[in-house]
Amino acid sequence: MSLNLEAKPVPFLQILDIEGNVVDAQQMPQLSDNELRDLMRKMVFTRVWDQRAVKLARQGRLGFYAPVAGQEASMIGSEAATKKEDFLLPGYRDIPQLVWHGLPLHQAFLYSRGHQSGGKIPDDVNVLMPQIIIGAQIVEAAGVGLAFKLKGEKRVAVTYTGDGGTSQGDFYEGMNFAGAFNAPVVFVVQNNQFAISVPVHLQTAAQTLAQKAIAAGIHGVQVDGMDVLAVYAATKEAAERARNGEGPTLIEAVTFRYGPHTMSGDDPTRYRTKDLESEWEKKDPLVRFRRFLEGKGLWSEKDEETVIDEAKTAIQEALAKADAEPKMTITGLIDSMFESLPADLKRQRDEFSAEEGQ
């Protein structure tokens, strides 16, 4: 008897190669020209926003910020495959998905600055604010998915974590609960190769992260996370399956972050080689998708410039709006703890409101 231990335990999906050529026409998602252009528009916008956010964080005009350059395909491709009524439970790096799902940009900036208004999601936007505790969003997503199932709503919960996050207990519990309840959830793992300084091979001996789906008995697929069409196609199929009552899916998008882990003093030269970085720069999701669209006559330099200008203007406006937000108060924080304040907190409120009045 010989066991074939080398075979990949889950399927791998790539539609565009790094030259922008279609390598798997069968899996090509059905997208109109406008929808294809929109994916590119959002990716370019997000790249500009990321570059600007990094600078603003250095200038002290933004606070906590986790760079996203390199991950545009995995973030935007997956979000674009959801419907407005689907509910997103993001990690701390997943701000672009929230914004493309409807969160106003100025609120993303307020979140970065540590203003409570950043988390006050508009009523018609179906997202939770970014989760700092890695893995917590995964178990919560199982609950959101079960809620949709119990209410008979054809909606899907979509949640994100990174490669390091797959080592958490909550990651396994969340997938396993969603599987046991056959809940409509899509779990997206953005494997950007490093959890701060720790490379993925130090997280696990598993050959892929997608195969962790096997432990929960759910579908698992690994996709080229630098290929926006592959991420879109995989997410679309997973969401449709979930919507039709066929249970959850784990999608591993293999990607790379060009910048540091966060703007809070991380230096990637301590743990990444120049060679590795330039190898991944060749896989840039924007470059390959631009080539694909140019080949179809759907994108030009002028289109790109228009988006860059649009992004710069939107960022300026959002910053102005964030600057205009009233300052937070201690009494405001106290008031937001409970629907009605317990007596001891009322006393503390009086104490602090007197101080605020001075």
Next chain:
Amino acid sequence: MAQMTMIQAITHALDLELARDERVLVFGEDVGNNGGVFRATEGLQKKYGADRVFDTPLAESGIIGLANGLAIQGFRPVPEIQFFGFVFEAFDQIAGQLARTRYRSGGRYTAPVTIRSPFGGGVHTPEMHADSLEGLFVQTPGIKVVIPSNPYEAKGLLLAAIRDPDPVIFLEHMKLYRSFRQEVPEDDYTIPLGVANVVREGKDATVIAYGAMVSVAQKAAEQWSKEKGFEAEVIDLRTISPIDIDTIVKSIQKTNRAIVVQEAQRSAGAAAEIVAQINEQAIYHLEAPVLRATPPDTVYPFGMIEDEWLPTPQYVVDTLNKVMTL
């Protein structure tokens, strides 16, 4: 009216609330078909269906995470943690998530979740079943902690907890589950959270207690009256977060002396917070320092020595005598 044990009163409250509000969901390990390891959810799945009362995989963080997700989509989950000693598995989902939902979303999302969980000593359970861990949640902003001491109050407090728009931890003392019966009305009534109850009037010292320590304090008060002729006023805190300091202060204004009795070890529980608040609000009414009658600061003991470790009426009387002579 019916004679009920505390566990029956709890089942009865869950039954009433499942019938009244279709958003209420009851779930946890073995709460469905089995009716709970203590029979607290007996018959409920049969009556309301497996969409309302259901079993979960064996994972506490997953259970509370499930409750969080269900709550932000409009349900009113009543999850169970089989024994509160297992709460460490779910600590982030309670203290890191549930308690903060309203705050971190500026009120956009809320978490009307009631976590039921048994705890408490005196019934010789294995390790990590009896520990009094309520103090961990007294220190957690955004969550209320309720501990009933009898069947009547268990029903009224549980109904109030489930209807509360914010998260509540409802701790059920295992020794009280079936130790006595009490008249419990069949109708719908609530007991407000955050309000203590004076269960024995007295003029010489105030004894503040909760959970199984309420009856220990009451026994001590009777013994003290017989032995010394002193009358202790006994307060059942009922909610230990937030603490009803007004009722405590009012009592101390009359008695001028106080002790706190708790089953948790000395530096845990709610006692230190109670003493601090008395210090802030009633120091000029005190004739003596406020003392704590508690077990020592050790890990919860093995079964063989449990009864010696837990506060007894005699120990409470000794503490009262001390506070009278200071």
